[in-house]
Amino acid sequence: MSVALEHNAENHAHEHHDHKQTFIEKYIFSTDHKMISKQYLITGLIMGIVGIAMSILFRLQLAWPGESFWIFDALLGKFGKDGVMDPSIYLALVTIHGTIMVFFVLTAGLSGTFSNLLIPLQIGARDMASGFMNMISYWLFFISSVIMLSSLFVESGPASAGWTVYPPLSALPQAISGSGLGMTLWLVSMTFFIASSLLGSLNYIVTVLNLRTKGMSMTRLPLTVWAFFVTAIIGVVSFPVLLSAALLLLMDRSFGTSFFLSDIYIQGEVLAYQGGSPVLYEHLFWFLGHPEVYIVLLPALGITSEVIATNARKPIFGYRAMIASILAIAFLSTVVWGHHMFVSGMNPFLGSVFTFTTLLIAIPSAVKAFNYITTLWKGNLQMNPGMLFSIGLVSTFITGGLTGIILGDSTLDINVHDTYFVVAHFHLVMGVSALYGLFAGVYHWFPKMFGRMMNKNLGYVHFWITAIGSYGVFFPMHFIGMAGLPRRYYTNTAFPYFDDLANVNVLITVFAIITAAVQLVFLYNFIYSIFYGKKATQNPWESTTLEWTTPVKHIHGNWPGELPTVYRWSYDYSKRNKDDSDYVIPGQDYIPQNVPVQDNEEETMH
Amino acid sequence: MTILLVIIIIALLGITFWQMSKIFKLSKPVNSNDTQIADNKDNQTQGKLMLAFVVFLYLFMFYSFWEYSRFYLPEAASEHGTDYDQLMFISLGLIMFVQIITQGLLHWFSYKYKGEKNKKALFYADNDKLEFIWTIIPVIVLAGLIIYGLFSWNDIMNVEETEDTLVVEIYAYQFDWRARYAGEDKTLGKANVRFIEGVNQLGLDESDPYGKDDIIVNELHLPKGRPVLFKFRSQDVLHSAYFPFFRSQMNVVPGMITQFGFTPTTTTKEMRKSEYMVDKVENINEIRKERSKELVAEGEMELDNYEFDYYLLCNKICGASHYNMQMKIVVEEEEDYNEWIKKQQTFQELTAQN
Numbered sequence: 001m002s003v004a005l006e007h008n009a010e011n012h013a014h015e016h017h018d019h020k021q022t023f024i025e026k027y028i029f030s031t032d033h034k035m036i037s038k039q040y041l042i043t044g045l046i047m048g049i050v051g052i053a054m055s056i057l058f059r060l061q062l063a064w065p066g067e068s069f070w071i072f073d074a075l076l077g078k079f080g081k082d083g084v085m086d087p088s089i090y091l092a093l094v095t096i097h098g099t100i101m102v103f104f105v106l107t108a109g110l111s112g113t114f115s116n117l118l119i120p121l122q123i124g125a126r127d128m129a130s131g132f133m134n135m136i137s138y139w140l141f142f143i144s145s146v147i148m149l150s151s152l153f154v155e156s157g158p159a160s161a162g163w164t165v166y167p168p169l170s171a172l173p174q175a176i177s178g179s180g181l182g183m184t185l186w187l188v189s190m191t192f193f194i195a196s197s198l199l200g201s202l203n204y205i206v207t208v209l210n211l212r213t214k215g216m217s218m219t220r221l222p223l224t225v226w227a228f229f230v231t232a233i234i235g236v237v238s239f240p241v242l243l244s245a246a247l248l249l250l251m252d253r254s255f256g257t258s259f260f261l262s263d264i265y266i267q268g269e270v271l272a273y274q275g276g277s278p279v280l281y282e283h284l285f286w287f288l289g290h291p292e293v294y295i296v297l298l299p300a301l302g303i304t305s306e307v308i309a310t311n312a313r314k315p316i317f318g319y320r321a322m323i324a325s326i327l328a329i330a331f332l333s334t335v336v337w338g339h340h341m342f343v344s345g346m347n348p349f350l351g352s353v354f355t356f357t358t359l360l361i362a363i364p365s366a367v368k369a370f371n372y373i374t375t376l377w378k379g380n381l382q383m384n385p386g387m388l389f390s391i392g393l394v395s396t397f398i399t400g401g402l403t404g405i406i407l408g409d410s411t412l413d414i415n416v417h418d419t420y421f422v423v424a425h426f427h428l429v430m431g432v433s434a435l436y437g438l439f440a441g442v443y444h445w446f447p448k449m450f451g452r453m454m455n456k457n458l459g460y461v462h463f464w465i466t467a468i469g470s471y472g473v474f475f476p477m478h479f480i481g482m483a484g485l486p487r488r489y490y491t492n493t494a495f496p497y498f499d500d501l502a503n504v505n506v507l508i509t510v511f512a513i514i515t516a517a518v519q520l521v522f523l524y525n526f527i528y529s530i531f532y533g534k535k536a537t538q539n540p541w542e543s544t545t546l547e548w549t550t551p552v553k554h555i556h557g558n559w560p561g562e563l564p565t566v567y568r569w570s571y572d573y574s575k576r577n578k579d580d581s582d583y584v585i586p587g588q589d590y591i592p593q594n595v596p597v598q599d600n601e602e603e604t605m606h
Numbered sequence: 607m608t609i610l611l612v613i614i615i616i617a618l619l620g621i622t623f624w625q626m627s628k629i630f631k632l633s634k635p636v637n638s639n640d641t642q643i644a645d646n647k648d649n650q651t652q653g654k655l656m657l658a659f660v661v662f663l664y665l666f667m668f669y670s671f672w673e674y675s676r677f678y679l680p681e682a683a684s685e686h687g688t689d690y691d692q693l694m695f696i697s698l699g700l701i702m703f704v705q706i707i708t709q710g711l712l713h714w715f716s717y718k719y720k721g722e723k724n725k726k727a728l729f730y731a732d733n734d735k736l737e738f739i740w741t742i743i744p745v746i747v748l749a750g751l752i753i754y755g756l757f758s759w760n761d762i763m764n765v766e767e768t769e770d771t772l773v774v775e776i777y778a779y780q781f782d783w784r785a786r787y788a789g790e791d792k793t794l795g796k797a798n799v800r801f802i803e804g805v806n807q808l809g810l811d812e813s814d815p816y817g818k819d820d821i822i823v824n825e826l827h828l829p830k831g832r833p834v835l836f837k838f839r840s841q842d843v844l845h846s847a848y849f850p851f852f853r854s855q856m857n858v859v860p861g862m863i864t865q866f867g868f869t870p871t872t873t874t875k876e877m878r879k880s881e882y883m884v885d886k887v888e889n890i891n892e893i894r895k896e897r898s899k900e901l902v903a904e905g906e907m908e909l910d911n912y913e914f915d916y917y918l919l920c921n922k923i924c925g926a927s928h929y930n931m932q933m934k935i936v937v938e939e940e941e942d943y944n945e946w947i948k949k950q951q952t953f954q955e956l957t958a959q960n
Contacts, residue, residue, distance in 0.1 A: 166923075168842065264841070266842045266843075279862070315731040319731065319732070320732075345838075345862060348764065351759065352760070359748045362748055363741060363744050369708065377719065377730075381649065381716060381720050382721045383644045388652060394712055395712055395713070399705060402705055406697050409693070409755040411755045412690070461626065475667065476670055476674060479674035486921045488928065490928070491929055495917070495919070496909075499897075500889055576729060
């Protein structure tokens with residue numbers, strides 16, 4: 001079956017070699033996975049700029065509560081009268097920041113970009129299984145982004161019930177003004193997003209299973225592809241549940257059903273809703289919401305595995321253990337959602353079960369961290385910007401992951417639940433780590449995407465300031481959380497008890513501004529290098545994987561002639577010959593996957 | 607002041623970008639052989655920076671603990687709170703131990719094995735023994751933590767109601783709290799939002815005799831040493847009743863009654879006198895005085911002097927004024943509590959008045 005498919009694709013590729021594509025075919029409604037990945041990346045980056053800018057706005061408010069800033073006046077319109085931020089727009093900013101960063105930047109921007117770019121290239125396929133479905137997937141994402149951004153301009157304000165949009169707050173416009181049209185747009189946007197994500201994921205799964213080139217067994221796949229493949233499976237399992245939650249919420253809002261609402265008295269009247277439960281919504285939401293963390297993180301870890309191995313000039317340590325932990329994380333991620341709900345009012349016994357499963361997930365995560373560290377041991381580390389971001393990822397992944405041991409413990413969660421401790425934890429472990437993964441991927445595969453190199457010195461400046469800044473923002477945050485400071489507070493001045501935390505908030509905001517500003521260096525480097533960067537060679541990082549066997553200039557069908565055949569796994573770095581006198585290929589410390597086993601080489605299990 | 611800060615930040619950013627563009631110009635290939643791939647010199651510099659970074663990270667963590675650990679809440683004012691804090695400190699200790707070792711190794715290896723010309727990396731792909739060791743160690747440690755945690759969790763969450771237990775309803779609405787005591791019959795009267803009318807703000811069923819002696823107040827008083835069982839009810843959206851000083855929290859869900867119980871062990875007066883709180887309040891008042899000076903200069907009101915009180919706050923986003931939904935809690939000796947409760951109006955008296 002797959003052989004036949006390959007042949008068709010091959011003929012197809014040859015036929016179309018001379019076909020001139022119009023501008024629209026090539027750049028807009030493209031079905032080529034390489035172009036679609038660029039579309040995902042650029043859309044994701046634009047959404048990222050919006051999301052990070054929002055965080056700076058509310059950080060200003062938190063550091064200097066109630067002060068007047070001209071920028072609020074300029075950007076927030078009637079919600080920033082005289083430059084003072086309105087409490088309702090504060091909540092809206094927090095909500096949309098969360099939504100954009102989690103879904104639009106780290107799900108679509110990260111997984112969408114690199115799954116599209118790397119799956120066909122690294123498994124040796126001409127394109128995705130369905131190029132058309134892939135195109136639809138991107139355009140649904142685009143529509144969903146446009147709707148989400150348009151909700152910012154609604155008169156009653158965008159959705160502002162927190163990114164988890166718990167009902168009844170999100171269901172009742174009487175409860176908060178953002179739950180009017182803004183919330184409807186949020187739900188519509190997310191519906192498109194989920195459709196996009198599902199089409200994309202199904203495509204990734206089918207492509208990985210069916211279109212691997214000759215010799216590319218599952219245990220020879222680079223860990224990137226494993227990560228994308230498993231991520232897609234988690235997405236297919238959990239995103240539909242979010243869709244059901246969104247649809248039921250839409251029905252409660254617009255058609256008077258009572259799935260999540262009961263016994264409500266608001267603004268002087270009793271509402272007719274009876275018998276629903278907000279806790280049901282919480283279950284449905286977190287059934288996606290928790291796997292979502294791994295949907296964001298696994299691709300970043302996959303990218304890191306590849307970048308670290310390549311730049312350490314060493315095989316990734318414990319390849320099979322890495323696959324096993326990806327699978328274990330994937331499975332466990334779907335049975336831990338209840339740890340977001342220890343104090344939601346659900347049965348305490350259920351809390352015990354979720355504590356157990358949650359702390360179990362720390363085991364495969366720990367294995368991954370140790371394996372990364374061991375991969376560095378006795379390596380010959382090439383400190384390219386992508387490598388720095390990968391090491392940075394391991395660092396923040398450990399720091400953020402460790403505090404998960406506190407939050408995953410139902411007892412300890414009681415007093416830090418919904419405080420800044422949680423904010424610090426998840427920003428380090430999934431926000432910053434996944435962003436580092438994104439940056440590592442961009443620096444590493446930029447030559448493959450655009451045929452040029454990014455400037456390394458700007459990359460170094462970008463990394464070091466970001467690394468210091470993100471610890472500066474999120475490490476002190478743990479302490480104000482342990483002081484009992486709740487998140488999502490417009491200002492802490494209503495509680496004099498928190499007055500001595502004000503200085504910490506100023507420090508955090510200053511770090512946040514610096515860190516956000518240095519991202520402009522990245523943007524400049526990114527845009528400048530697309531047009532004027534140093535021209536890339538075919539395999540600049542001397543990597544073993546198949547994408548570097550394709551020509552620098554993109555062609556439809558990826559490989560000009562026949563598809564490459566694979567003879568080995570993707571981690572034969574610094575492998576010595578039998579008598580240990582030199583590398584297997586003399587003078588070259590890596591063996592590309594399409595090189596047959598040599599005479600003087602010991603065969604390994606891959 | 608703020609404007610000045612903003613100007614400084616913008617100025618600094620300007621300088622940053624100016625410098626950046628200079629760096630970029632300098633980094634432009636002098637000879638056209640510059641490949642933008644890390645060379646020997648880059649590996650040396652970046653490797654050393656890795657070492658410098660971990661030193662920074664250690665210092666920063668040390669500074670944070672030195673400077674900020676005083677923010678950790680005062681000694682728990684509830685019985686189970688002591689247990690909670692102990693588990694917290696054990697977990698924190700463990701976490702920091704692992705953190706220091708792993709971050710050290712990660713960055714030390716990054717420094718030690720930084721790339722050098724003609725250096726050969728070791729082809730080292732697998733070691734089942736190592737994998738086994740670092741699977742089994744987390745398993746054992748986590749098993750310990752899970753068991754400890756689950757025992758505490760059971761103790762905290764399974765509240766047994768005895769003769770002595772004080773049952774209090776905490777009622778939440780946008781954006782305030784009410785507390786309802788069961789009165790002499792020790793039973794809360796039935797209630798539903800559909801009964802809300804006029805002074806009957808909590809929707810008590812007036813036909814239920816148990817409700818007649820209920821006492822509704824907007825300041826929570828608790829007797830020291832007596833187990834309290836809270837029943838939570840919300841009239842509109844989700845709220846969360848967060849009692850940080852008692853290490854206790856429970857969401858307040860419209861349409862259902864949730865519960866949480868604890869035994870207060872420290873009265874408000876005792877807490878005010880504790881060394882921790884004396885220092886803290888003194889510090890806060892100094893900050894407030896400074897701030898007041900600025901406010902007066904701007905022609906605004908001075909800030910009040912702060913005196914510590916326990917409080918209950920809302921910890922689940924509930925609307926525009928979520929940040930200011932609080933209720934004062936007073937923990938006092940049993941006799942003071944009895945005196946206070948005697949003075950309060952019962953529900954019957956409240957409705958009769960109107």
